[in-house]
Amino acid sequence: MLFNFLCWLLIVVELVHGGVYLENCMETRCKPHGPTIRFPFRIKGRQPNHCGYEGFDISCTNDKQTVLEIMPSSANKFFVKKINYASQEIEIYYQIGCPPQQVFDLISLSSSPFKFVEGGRNYTIFSCPSSKERDEYLRSSGPYCGAKLRPCNHGSNPVGNQMFAIRGDDCLIDSFPLVSCTKVHDYYTSSSVPDMSLGSRHNVLKLQWSKPSCQHCEVLGKICISKSEQFTSNPTETTECIDVAKGRSSRAILKILGTFSPSVVLIVTGAVIYYIYSSKRTENENQLRIERFLDDYRALKPSRYSYADIKKITNQFEDKLGQGAYGTVYKGKLSSELFVAVKILNNSNEKGADFINEVGTMGLIHHVNVVRLVGFCADGFVRALIYEFLPNGSLQNFLSSADCKNSFLGWDTLQDIALGVAKGIEYLHQGCDQQILHFDIKPHNVLLEQDFTPKVSDFGLAKLCSKDQSAISVTTARGTMGYIAPEVFSRNFGNVSYKSDVYSFGTLLLEMVGGRKNFKVMEDSTSQVYFPEWIYNLLEEGNDLRIHIEDEGYVKIARKLAIVGLWCIQWHPVDRPSMKVVIQMLEREGDNLTMPPNPFASTSN
Known part of the structure; x- marks a missing residue:
């Protein structure tokens, strides 16, 4: 009986531990349909420090917009569009007409826990008077050479001028018509900036973080908390996972402790009964969380490409590897080190059953002896599959x-x-x-x-x-x-x-x-x-x-x-x-x- 009592008492301690955390750090939102906010993010000024991680502060505006406090002192705000805790990615956007200075500063901000998901491109920003020659140059050179920014009439850019971002790797700056143009230094700088932050249509940035890592908790369907703040002296172990059941049961126990303090045995017994009663329901909830995580993870890979991307990857279908009954295979290159095999499918199967079947199946497979599907293309009537390139055929x-x-x-x-x-x-x-x-x-x-x-x-x-x-x-x-x-x-x-x-x-x-x-x-x-x-x-x-x-x-x-x-x-x-x-x-x-x-x-x- 004494042994059972001590076991029950340990359960109470564990449950109260989780309950104290969850009581102050419950999952929340700035508005009913806004992004979910939980560890490692915390709402600044509303939740204690241990609810989040350094550099992950969120604030809610008066109109209930969700703002990421990357640079709190800046007048420019980065609004949160979506947070994917399974892949540890966050989408933010800015509302002004052109990219703020902070977009460029993010690249060199070593103290920031966030990095751009997509690789950067080397741009040089120019301020130029309106010119049909420059507009025609950008149209003829293609979307990978550069872009005209939205109207930016502040800083060193005179009223009426246009601003251009020219890529140095795909387009020689010397070939761009620079008559009457000035290179901007004091408000914009030459930086490595993702393509999505430039141009006239996109103002969404996708960032990711690697530390702290809570992906293992997501897989287990548990709650991730900061371990360094929770009864540990080991700074290398930054997070730990606690059961959803512990959190919910512990809040009930906290109330019981205040009401029935004279009878510890009854408290422990009630906690154990409640724990057993809720375990089945918790198991189902955990399974639902795992399924949701798997859906999010599978959505990340393989990547989807447009037909224009396929042409660029294969260098206009230059290197043909082979041809079969179902399509033609070309050698391609995603980067200087990553070669791929691009299979352009025939249109014999009008319903695309084989294409859907292969993409759906390959998303489930991760094995050293099974080829990896890197991406796919479903652009109009064009369907293609992109695999890792295997040199020996x-x-x-x-x-x-x-x-x-x-x-x-x-x-x-x-x-x-x-x-x-x-x-x-x-x-x-x-x-x-x-x-x-x-x-x-x-x-x-x-x-x-x-x-x-x-x-x-x-x-x-x-x-x-x-x-x-x-x-x-x-x-x-x-x-x-x-x-x-x-x-x-x-x-x-x-x-x-x-x-x-x-x-x-x-x-x-x-x-x-x-x-x-x-x-x-x-x-x-x-x-x-x-x-x-x-x-x-x-x-x-x-x-x-x-x-x-x-x-x-x-x-x-x-x-x-x-x-x-x-x-x-x-x-x-x-x-x-x-x-x-x-x-x-x-x-x-x-x-x-x-x-x-x-x-x-x-x-x-």
Whole structure:
């Protein structure tokens, strides 16, 4: 009883700790539909210091507008449009006609916790009389050269003059008509300023902060508070997470303490009962918070680009990497160090089902063996997908017989590629919230990094389903001939499920062993034996694979890949292993693997 009492007392202390914090630092707004204000932001003069973080002061104007106090002494105010606590970004805007001096000063303000989300551009600001020549120059040079600012008739800019921001990296200043122009120094300065802060239409700035970080609390659905102010002497641990349940329960306990102070036992007992009563409701609320965070996070990536952006990224589609049935792929560049592959989709699918399917699916995937979707374009009738660029192209480019030494990767590399692809597919089947069935596993859709790390790509035919779903409905055959599982064509073999991807992977493994030329032997001559069946017969009889292998150790690798491939292409899905078992088989020594049943027995009689 004494032990239980002490446990209950500790619960009360924890709840009161959270309650004291929440009593003064409740989530609030300046107006009913304004941005939500909570840690690390605090309303200056209304909430205690521990409710926020240094440099994150917010004030509410008389007309209930939300203002970020970046520079409180300035007459120019930065109004808050939106705060995204999941991505730690804040959108602010100014209401005057042209960018205030503080926009430029933000760049060099080292003490500010905020940084621009978008990279800066080097601009020089000029004050010039009205001129058709200058207006024509900006129209002809394009939007990336510079912009005419909104009317700015204060500071050193004379009345009637126009102000121009000219980019030094994309447009030579010497080519800009500077007759009767003066370079402005005292009110504007040459600074690295995001594009969004210039021009005639945009006055919204997007800033982000990295410290303090509360993203882990957002994921857990908990409340983030300043740990340095809450019973700790460790300055490196700046934040901690407290349960929503603790805060709500503790406020009730504070009232109970004031009313029923003579009976501590009853107080503790009531607190525990209340805690248990509200735990179920709190669990649902936490789940809702997690879902909201995931929605916000997924909205950040991949990025959306316009068709004009696509043309610039690909340098007017200069470097064509390849062309297929679904579109053409070009090499592009997002920055000096980040290269991408841009796939311009054909318009054959008018409803855009494949496009929607791929973008929606790729937003759920983060794995070393799955290609990363960087962005997309849906501009009018133009649809494009932007992927990370993999310099070695697809596995299909390297598939050949082991006898062809010019393009043969080597058995160690092939084994690593097979294991990597298997891990990528297993992640799709079990690693996400929903099971992802690819339906188009083939060498063309396995891309290779510089070090030949494989990545599964092309999710245009993928389907999502719950992990406990044993069968899915497929109205038409999906995939590429030669890699499609039998049950996709006929339900007599079984239900369509994740085992359909296992079959395609097995076909890929056998093609890696035998090479493309040997694998298509049945297509070239119907009188010859189907290559997988030929492989099975050789292994069953204890013969070698009749592929030129110089080192005895490589014989075991080739044999292991062939045996795993034969397990995967069993006619009935129930006879095939899961991808988790496939990975275990690939990680074992080839001598320890048993031969599967003969999948060709019915066809050979």
